[in-house]
Amino acid sequence: AQKITQTQPGMFVQEKEAVTLDCTYDTSDPSYGLFWYKQPSSGEMIFLIYQGSYDQQNATEGRYSLNFQKARKSANLVISASQLGDSAMYFCAMRGAGANSKLTFGKGITLSVRP
Amino acid sequence: KAGVTQTPRYLIKTRGQQVTLSCSPISGHRSVSWYQQTPGQGLQFLFEYFSETQRNKGNFPGRFSGRQFSNSRSEMNVSTLELGDSALYLCASSQGTSSYEQFFGPGTRLTVL
Numbered sequence: 001a002q003k004i005t006q007t008q009p010g011m012f013v014q015e016k017e018a019v020t021l022d023c024t025y026d027t028s029d030p031s032y033g034l035f036w037y038k039q040p041s042s043g044e045m046i047f048l049i050y051q052g053s054y055d056q057q058n059a060t061e062g063r064y065s066l067n068f069q070k071a072r073k074s075a076n077l078v079i080s081a082s083q084l085g086d087s088a089m090y091f092c093a094m095r096g097a098g099a100n101s102k103l104t105f106g107k108g109i110t111l112s113v114r115p
Numbered sequence: 116k117a118g119v120t121q122t123p124r125y126l127i128k129t130r131g132q133q134v135t136l137s138c139s140p141i142s143g144h145r146s147v148s149w150y151q152q153t154p155g156q157g158l159q160f161l162f163e164y165f166s167e168t169q170r171n172k173g174n175f176p177g178r179f180s181g182r183q184f185s186n187s188r189s190e191m192n193v194s195t196l197e198l199g200d201s202a203l204y205l206c207a208s209s210q211g212t213s214s215y216e217q218f219f220g221p222g223t224r225l226t227v228l
Contacts, residue, residue, distance in 0.1 A: 035216060043203055045219035091158065095217075102148065102171050103207070103217055105158040 002027045004092050006106035013082045014114050020067070021077040021109050023092030029053075032096040034075040035103070036066065040088040048090075051075060082113045117142065119208050119220035127226045133194040136223045140187050140208030146170075147189040148217060149181060152203040161204075164189055165211070193225075201227045 003026040013019040025034065036048040051059045051066045059066045067076040075094075079086055092106045120139045128134050140147050148171075149161040160173040164183035181191040187208075193200055203224050207217035 033216070037219070042221070043224070044221045045205060045207070047216055047218055050216045099171060102160040102163055102173065103150070103158075104160070107157050 002029070002032075002094055002096055002100050002104040004094055004104055004106035006092055006109050008109050010110040010112065012112050012114060013079075015084060016081055018078060018080045019082055019111065021079070021090050021092075021111065023075045023077065023106060025073050025075060025092070025094050027094060027096055027100070029096035029100055032094055032100075034066070034068070035093045035095065036064070036075075036077045037091045037093060038086075038088045039091060039108070045091070049077065079111075084113050084115060087111060087113045119206060119218055121204075121206050121220040121223050123223060124221060125224050125226075127228065128196050129228050130196055130198060132196050133192065134196060134225060135190055135192045136204055136206075136225075138189045138191075138206030138208075138220060140189070140206075141218055144208035144210055144218075145187055146209045146211055146215070146217075147183055147187065148207045148209075149189070149191050150205045150207065151175075152205060152222075153201075158205075161191065196227045198227050201225060 005024045032053045034051040038046045049061045049064045063080045065078045089108045091108045093103045122137045146165045148163040163171040167183045178194045183189045203222045205222045207219045209215040209217045
């Protein structure tokens, strides 16, 4: 079975500063994908970044980067130069193969960006 | 390229009724998944369809069903609605299963009275 753990309470960050959102995972699949999604108050899930389990380098997408530490089973999201529009709920998720091909989500972290 | 669309966006039903939600995936995407999101349970997987076949199913009662058409559009149906079915229902599409990222629609917010 797959499991995603996000234990941070609500996070606060000052505008233009960087913030790290923690995520640990557990799976027995040798091949899997790790994802981060943003969900603003409107409800839509917005795809941010993807990391494959066999990728040698950490994924980056604009201001988002994923700090992937496979041995520790962690996949932390780093947001650089925070903007007010980054205030939202952030979900870490993973997807394996076969019966685990569904997305398994963590409980999410609320991020508030202060002006 | 148009994103994932879901209709209707909002729905109010009463207990015992049934409801059908629709999802149109991104053009070219053959996989459609459905998720239920509630404050208490978070995001839970309902089912996944690929090329009109159900590939995966979550732990939901048989009142929840779905299907996928030849044009990859998908519908999910909930019969005999219960108060606890009130939730945001999200549809996601991807090019395939496993490692492909899923792109979500805006969701259908269902309220059961």
